[in-house]
Amino acid sequence: MPVTPEDFYASVLLAADEERRLPLPEQAMWEIFPFELAGLVVKPLDPLTLPEPPRGGEGGRDCSRCARRLERVVWSDERWTLSAWPEPLGLPFGAILEPKAHLDLGDLDDQHAAELGQLIVSIERAARLLSGVARVHVNKWGDGGAHLHVAFLGRPAGMLQLRGSCLPLWDEMLPRVPAPAADSALRSVAAALASRGGRQHP
Numbered sequence: 001m002p003v004t005p006e007d008f009y010a011s012v013l014l015a016a017d018e019e020r021r022l023p024l025p026e027q028a029m030w031e032i033f034p035f036e037l038a039g040l041v042v043k044p045l046d047p048l049t050l051p052e053p054p055r056g057g058e059g060g061r062d063c064s065r066c067a068r069r070l071e072r073v074v075w076s077d078e079r080w081t082l083s084a085w086p087e088p089l090g091l092p093f094g095a096i097l098e099p100k101a102h103l104d105l106g107d108l109d110d111q112h113a114a115e116l117g118q119l120i121v122s123i124e125r126a127a128r129l130l131s132g133v134a135r136v137h138v139n140k141w142g143d144g145g146a147h148l149h150v151a152f153l154g155r156p157a158g159m160l161q162l163r164g165s166c167l168p169l170w171d172e173m174l175p176r177v178p179a180p181a182a183d184s185a186l187r188s189v190a191a192a193l194a195s196r197g198g199r200q201h202p
């Protein structure tokens with residue numbers, strides 16, 4: 001029998017203290033965890049929010065992706081765009097892959113799904129060849145917007161402390177990469193994509 005949201009939340013509360021704070025995660029002991037333990041406190045759990053409010057692009061809310069169309073786009077083909085990150089990053093590479101049509105991951109038809117797989121591999125391969133990039137992490141969250149956006153983040157070479165799932169936290173703390181360097185990395189990946197299909201945007 002499926003667990004209801006209320007049952008799940010109640011079971012989580014049992015693990016929290018009287019202030020509804022969960023214990024620190026095991027990740028806090030990892031060497032890649034960005035913060036020292038002294039003074040680190042987990043936020044109290046919020047109450048359940050049900051039904052959840054609509055994300056951008058659903059329930060009558062505007063879709064910011066559909067609104068900006070080709071803004072920030074560095075490569076596109078008939079059905080997909082690769083765009084620069086909305087704001088400057090602290091990482092040597094960052095980009096966002098989106099379908100042109102207003103679709104979330106589970107909405108993709110077989111053609112979109114097959115192309116998504118090929119594009120992820122091509123983007124990862126091209127970004128990993130960039131100078132200064134050791135690894136490319138691929139992420140799909142989508143809690144803010146209903147229009148699928150797959151995020152690519154390049155982990156700086158040699159900075160082993162930035163390995164793994166804490167990379168987005170580290171990114172927020174690093175100094176911003178100057179625009180010419182960020183742009184050059186993005187253009188290089190766009191050119192690699194264009195060599196197999198679609199077109200690079202100026």
Ligand SMILES: [Zn+2]
Pocket residue numbers: 057063064065066067101102103147
């Ligand atoms: Zn949209």
